[in-house]
Amino acid sequence: MPRFQCSHCGRSFSSQTFSTTYWLKRPELLRHTWDALLACAGYRQIARIQQCSPTTVMTHAERLGRHALLFLEKHRPKSAPAEPMVVDGFESFEFSQFHPLHRNLAIGAHSHFLYAFTDAELRRKGRMTSGQKRKRQRIESRFGRPSPRAIERSMAALLNLVAPEGSQVEIRSDEHPAYPRAWRRVPRVEVRHAVTPSKKARTTRNPLFPVNRADLWLRHSGANHKRETIAFSKRRASVVERCAILGVYLSYQKSFSEKKRDATPAQRLGIANTKLHTREVLAERLFPSQIPLPALWQRYYCRDVVTRRIPNGKRHCLRYAF
Numbered sequence: 001m002p003r004f005q006c007s008h009c010g011r012s013f014s015s016q017t018f019s020t021t022y023w024l025k026r027p028e029l030l031r032h033t034w035d036a037l038l039a040c041a042g043y044r045q046i047a048r049i050q051q052c053s054p055t056t057v058m059t060h061a062e063r064l065g066r067h068a069l070l071f072l073e074k075h076r077p078k079s080a081p082a083e084p085m086v087v088d089g090f091e092s093f094e095f096s097q098f099h100p101l102h103r104n105l106a107i108g109a110h111s112h113f114l115y116a117f118t119d120a121e122l123r124r125k126g127r128m129t130s131g132q133k134r135k136r137q138r139i140e141s142r143f144g145r146p147s148p149r150a151i152e153r154s155m156a157a158l159l160n161l162v163a164p165e166g167s168q169v170e171i172r173s174d175e176h177p178a179y180p181r182a183w184r185r186v187p188r189v190e191v192r193h194a195v196t197p198s199k200k201a202r203t204t205r206n207p208l209f210p211v212n213r214a215d216l217w218l219r220h221s222g223a224n225h226k227r228e229t230i231a232f233s234k235r236r237a238s239v240v241e242r243c244a245i246l247g248v249y250l251s252y253q254k255s256f257s258e259k260k261r262d263a264t265p266a267q268r269l270g271i272a273n274t275k276l277h278t279r280e281v282l283a284e285r286l287f288p289s290q291i292p293l294p295a296l297w298q299r300y301y302c303r304d305v306v307t308r309r310i311p312n313g314k315r316h317c318l319r320y321a322f
Contacts, residue, residue: 020067020282023321026052031278033060037242038249042223042231062303065241066316068248069301070286073293075252076115077271080167084109084194087158087173088211089120089151090218092225094236095309098124098139101236103218103243104154106162107210109172112256113265114214114247116161118296119240119305120154121146143308155182157296163189172207174198214250221246235313237303244300252276288322 003014021027029050036046043061047054086109089102102120107113123146124136147153155178163169168190173179175195183191196207206212222242223231233239252266253276266272293301303315 018285020063020285022285026056029056030060030064031282033057034064034245034278034282037061037064037245038221040221040223040226045223061238061245062241062316064282065238065244066301067282067286068241068244069293069297070288070291071248071281072114072116072244072251073297074286074291075266075271077269078164080163081108081115081169083111084170084172085115085162086208086211087155087171087179088208088215089155089176090215090225091122092232092239094233094239094307098136099308100124101239102151102154103239104151104158105211105214106158107214108265108269109207109210111265111269112210112213112250113269114251116158117243117247118154118158118161119236120150121236121308122150123148139309149178151176152178152182152185155179156185159183159186159189159191161294161296165189168192170194172196174208217250218243218246221249235307235310236305237300237307237313240300240305248281252281253278 001014001016003012005012016022019027021030024030029052032050033046036049041049043054043057046057050057086107087105089104091100091102093100100122102122104118104120106115106117108115123140128136159169159171159182163186165188170192171179171183172194173196175197180193183189183193194207200206200208202209202212219225219227223229224233224239224242233242250265252264252272254264255261255275256263256265256268264272264275267275288298288301299305301316303313307313
């Protein structure tokens, strides 16, 4: 591996410094892990196929999630969207079903491009037995209770990511009562809100079809979101990282139509010329010092989103990995 020295600062580096496979003993695993995660494989399934440790696959998934966050931030449009935004919350859970969460998505109504996403920690709701209610009370007394305004705050953060100050945006959503309150939290953006009942048939004629389709792909392509699965994410940071990977895939790699094999959402939006393959997405290493992330996504990158049951979880603070 050839090494070089900067004539200005005197620091040495190699060609591997600018590769996504830096410090990897088996660099071929990175691309295979990306494709396998999008094929609804769990960590242990990937490890068995690639004949490596499940911990290795987890480490690769974390690196790929960070890379996907930087990739999305680098290429997503920063100006006011030229199409209506369709927003919704995809519900899943972390650690156990007593810790549900919302993945809030903003999808282009015409292009189906994923503009941004945020997350919200929720309290378990719905029908529960008396034993489950007592268990929820014990968990909340020990680890705390999620904020009842979590969805409202995360939707306001989503609007901040999508619409710059002083812009106008049309948003389509269902009848969730937290959404209008979220728009009022961002007075610098003028919102035209169109509501569609959630009980309306989820066909292509439904105004919410773009985000319903994205929700479908989240559950179809991610083993951690399958119903009654043992591959569910143990940490919220892992949910975010895998969502970022799927966001890159849906916007830059997957055709708009499965049958026609036509342009990707990024091509339809005019920010990409061709459909990207995995090797092109992972062609070069991206640095957070050169691609400033929004405050919320910076927390995602550093894995600062805390899972209540794992308060001392792993964070990304390696000096030479930034």
